[in-house]
Amino acid sequence: MSDEEAHQRPSGRAESMLRPSGRAESMLRPSGRTKVAGVIGDPVQHSLSPALHNAAFTHLGLDWVYTAFAVPAGQGADAVAAMRVLGIEGLSVTMPHKDDVAVACDELSPAAALLGAANCVRRKGDRLIGENTDGDGFLASLRVQAGVEPAGMHAVVFGAGGAARAVIVALASQGASVTVVNRSADAAVRAAALGAAAGATAGVASSSAAMVGGPRAVRDADLVVNATPLGMSKIDPLPFDPALLRSRQIVADLIYRPERTPLLEAAASAGAMTLNGVGMLLYQAAGQFKMWTGRDAPIDVMAAAVGLELAG
Ligand SMILES: NC(=O)c1ccc[n+]([C@@H]2O[C@H](COP(=O)([O-])OP(=O)(O)OC[C@H]3O[C@@H](n4cnc5c(N)ncnc54)[C@H](OP(=O)(O)O)[C@@H]3O)[C@@H](O)[C@H]2O)c1
Incomplete structure (x- = not known):
């Protein structure tokens, strides 16, 4: 069978x-x-x-x-x-x-x-x-579940695959600035270019910084999005150092299985608002x-x- x-x-x-x-x-x-x-x-x-x-x-x-x-x-x-x-x-x-x-x-x-x-x-x-509808799905989740508007936000998106690109374009089209961090630098550059094409304000950037260890962009972000599969398995490392997180940030993980990833646990401990991928x-x-x-x-x-x- x-x-x-x-x-x-x-x-x-x-x-x-x-x-x-x-x-x-x-x-x-x-x-x-x-x-x-x-x-x-x-x-x-x-x-x-x-x-x-x-x-x-x-x-x-x-x-x-x-x-x-x-x-x-x-x-x-x-x-x-x-x-x-x-x-x-x-x-x-x-x-x-x-x-x-x-x-x-x-x-x-x-x-x-x-x-x-x-x-x-x-x-x-x-x-x-x-x-x-992926990008609009993410925006609706942000608006309805977190009660925030993306315009003027500083967002950091980890990942540059299909889901990440949809989120980057959606955020950029609503007036957020987006920093893309990805394992492969060339994919990050392409994803950031899409964000710019969607009308992002200055601040669309790419980074080939190591994903674990954490880029400084996380510290300055209003919104941090994990659009990598890191967290689907218990043995995965976190996509970045959670010590960078602080309260008043929103941390969204596009993963919905498990419903609460180690990243979201760490974000909640830091006092951040958390969103999993179910809403999207x-x-x-x-x-x-x-x-x-x-x-x-x-x-x-x-x-x-x-x-x-x-x-x-
Ligand atoms: N909630 C929803 O509705 C929804 C919808 C779609 C997807 N998702 C979730 O979003 C996540 C990404 O999906 P996708 O469709 O965008 O996948 P994808 O197109 O395969 O892209 C995966 C991305 O994650 C990076 N990545 C993969 N493994 C990694 C690792 N071990 N360390 C660091 N980076 C790694 C890849 O980097 P490289 O460029 O270096 O390969 C790439 O940027 C998945 O967890 C998926 O379940 C959720």
């Missing part, structure tokens, strides 16, 4: 055998009219997206279903072609397909075009539009949900579904 099959093995309860993966609140009964959405990724079987989108569809009584498609690396464009043929209404896109999907779409939103990456595809008539996950999904269905996403319902999955 494959991992995917093992993951979907029925629990013995009749209703759960009929459900797509994810714990929707009531039984979904797909018919010939049911609209289909899903996430493509490799790997994808542990994605939280089916749980949160199906919970939202069920809550609003929408005849939609959301599932996960395991699409091997290199076949993101094929998945977009399949979307056309199968009439799939919406796709979420995760690693490693975001760049390939952006190329395969008919049009791109400004954010997806700047990033060269799509985390979502929506239909506009016969055309497929590549969108990127929820709000980027909420943006996709709205684009596909035209309805405001029931965030509380989605959050409860994610909470159940993370606890389970």
Whole structure:
């Protein structure tokens, strides 16, 4: 039995055998009219997206279903072609397909075009539009959960990968200055250039400083973001020296599994406000949900579904 099959093995309860993966609140009964959405990724079987989108569809009584498609690396464009043929209404896109999907779409939103990456595809008539809701998801998390506006903030972002670039562009577009710190200096320079292209005020800079030991930028920052995977495993080093942190800073870690990383523990001990990656996950999904269905996403319902999955 494959991992995917093992993951979907029925629990013995009749209703759960009929459900797509994810714990929707009531039984979904797909018919010939049911609209289909899903996430493509490799790997994808542990994605939280089916749980949160199906919970939202069920809550609003929408005849939609959301599932996960395991699409091997290199076949993101094929998945977009399949979307056309199968009439799939919406796709979420995760690693490693975001760049390939952006190329395969008919049009791109400004954010997806700047990033060269799509985390979502929506239909506009016969055309497929590549969108990127990661940055707006992060901004919404910052605004709603931390209650702050990024304009005028000094931010330091650790990492220069897909998630980091989305956050850098989003912060820069809102008038924050951003310092990028990354293991590979050339990737930091490219990410910082994207921030500048998005309209950052002076202060976009890159650094090849060693990630452990801590750059001085952290001390002067209002907002510190970890957009590296450091912290997903218990044996990971911290991305920087937490002795640099102080109260009145906001420390955001994009990781949501574990929900509380060692960095967030250290930040809380320093008196800083902390944010984990659950908010960004929820709000980027909420943006996709709205684009596909035209309805405001029931965030509380989605959050409860994610909470159940993370606890389970
Ligand atoms: N909350 C959310 O909704 C959300 C969404 C997307 C991603 N994320 C999280 O964000 C993190 C990054 O994801 P991504 O998609 O941006 O990944 P990615 O494109 O692979 O980028 C990873 C980044 O982390 C750096 N990095 C990787 N391993 C490192 C190490 N051992 N030491 C120092 N730096 C290291 C890489 O540096 P180099 O350039 O030197 O390789 C790169 O800048 C992951 O933890 C992911 O789960 C969260």
